[in-house]
Amino acid sequence: MDAVGTLRSSGVKIQEAYTPFPVHGLDDALGYKPSNLPIAAFLFGLTGTICALLLTIGTMGYDWPMDIGGKPYIPLPHFIPVTFELTILLASLGMVATFLVISNLKPWGHDPFMFDGRSTDDKFLLVIDLDKNKMDKDALTNLFKQTGASEVNSKIVENH
DSSP states (O other): OHHHHHHHHTTOOEEEEEOSSOOTTHHHHHTOOOOSHHHHHHHHHHHHHHHHHHHHHIIIIIISOOOOTTOOSOOGGGGHHHHHHHHHHHHHHHHHHHHHHHTTOOSSSOOOOOSOGGGGTTOOEEEEOGGGSSSOHHHHHHHHHHTTOSOOOOOOOOOO
């Protein structure tokens, strides 16, 4: 966390950080904005509610109205289970799809890529795009060494 703060205060733009376990506060230190996933969940849930109500009201009230014991054609309390289930279904499926798109985890046409396999075991990685930073490679290497990096590697990565 201290290294991220030092690098960011030096003007280094960090593209991504890979850690073997969740580090609380790292998102704030990297300057990530809050996700819009809750807004998407609300919109997908609202879509599910509207679809369920249109389906049930359209079916029971207009397409096939039945007079059952003098009850109204559109009994809204009877539609609650269908409305609830469709709301949850569309909200959850929509959130999964939105998460996959936002995180660039599309299951089609994408080969898995890992900068270093040790990041899933015991190493912390910071990914820097040299083209987006004002410092040259040697200055960045020295800055990383000053912040306590045990190893500094450079890789050419295309289409990531």
